[in-house]
Amino acid sequence: MRPAYLLLLALSILLGGCAELAYYGHAAAGQLEVINNRRPIPEVIADPQTPAAVRERLQYIERAHAFAIRALHLPDSESYRSYSDVSRPYVLWNVFATPALSLQQKQWCYPFFGCQGYRAFFNEAYAQELAAELQAQGWDVYVAPSPAYSTRGWFADPIYNPVLRYPAIDSAAILFHELAHEKIYLKDDSQANESFAMTVQLEGVRRWLMEQQQAEYFDAYNKNIRRDETFVLLLMGYRKNLEELYASENTTRYKRAEKRRILNQLHRAYLTLKESWKGYAGYDHWFTKKLNNAVLAPVGTYHQDVPLFQALLEQHQGDLPAFYKAVEELAQMDAARRRQELNALLPD
Incomplete structure (x- = not known):
């Protein structure tokens, strides 16, 4: 663990109350568990006890990682060179x-690290307790x-065992997404951060498969x-209906x-869309839980600015280093000016 991080963590704890003290303790213990479970990927591959499916997937990820550094100009750091089996379905x-x-998502703010529109836990029971x-x-x-997360270079982030449950191309996509977070961080702007990483993920997968x-896989x-994209557009349309409702002068x-009516209408619209997909049920899980604002809010976080960042990439003729430089310039701006610059990319 980096000494600088320990100092920041100690200061954060001193600045927090009892609840914050408990949370930081949990976060530190969870991160320590991840670190202690790490093994170099070549070592895991060479281990005769490693299942063949795990070995093959890690070899695939090694190739995708080398491609990310060479062709996508993502960080050549110590991250994703190790494997951590945390013995649970998600990290x-x-x-x-x-x-x-x-x-409007509730924000949790941390000294030195800025604010995020969510609070992360290594233990599901703790997350459910806060939710309750x-x-x-x-x-x-x-x-x-979440099957993975990024510490944005504070630690040598590993590949986590939950990532291996996904198809091979999805594990590469997750790798590109998390390396993008390590490449650039737009402070206090979850929406821009996730949309930037999603843009890199999509472009990275396209180039990797090519x-x-x-x-055929492409x-x-x-x-x-x-x-x-079609499903997200459906969600975003009803999300907009809710935004207009909440901004109105109604009681x-x-x-x-009206909120209940809109959410019920969304469910019916999804069933119609599902029929057009000949019964594809990949999004059914969205509707097995109770739909509410908090379910829909992160959709905008991960997708809303993707067309803007894609327009910025196109503006630089697909030149990723030039694109990253432009995003770094956005990261230096205050939130209001950054939003103005992003929105100007697609004025229509």
Whole structure:
């Protein structure tokens, strides 16, 4: 663990109350567990006890990692050169919260690290406990599991065992996404951060599959991406309806009733969309939980600015170093000016 990080963590704890002390203790213990479980990927591959499927996937990830450094100009750091089996289905559980009549995500702020629109836990029970507390206070809440996360270069982040459950191309996509976070961080701007990383992920997968001459996989991945985009557009449309409702002058009682109607309408619209996909059920899990603002709010975080960053990449003729330089310039701006510059990329 880096001495500088320990100092920052100690200062953060001193500046926090009892609840913050407990959270920072949990975060430090979880990060320590990840560090202690790390093994160099070549060592895991060479170990005769390693299952063949794990060995093959780690070899694939090694090739994708080398490509990310060479062709995508992502960081050549110590991250993703090791493997950590945390013996659970996900690494983190992220708690999102919004007011009952707003899509504005609750922010958790940390000294030196800025603010985020979620709070992450290494233990699902702790995440559910916080979610229950917030729900009792009247917040809409959503607990989202995550197979990976980035410390943005503070540690040598490993590949986590949950990543290996996904198809090979998805594990490469996750790798590109997390390395993008390590490349550039836009402070206090979760939406821009995630949309930037998603843009790098999509472009990285496209170039990776082209280099591998796997056109059939590229076509299939493109089909999934188009389906993802269609589903996201559906969610964003109803998210916009909710935003307009909450901004209106109607009574609270009316807004609550209309909120239920809009969310029910969203479910019906999804069933119609599903029929057009010949019954593809990949998004059914969205509707097995109770739909609320907190479920829809992160959709904008991960996708809303992707067209803007894609336009910026196109503006630089696909030149990734020039694109990164432009994003770094955005990262130096205050939030208001950054938003103005991003929105100007797609004035229509």
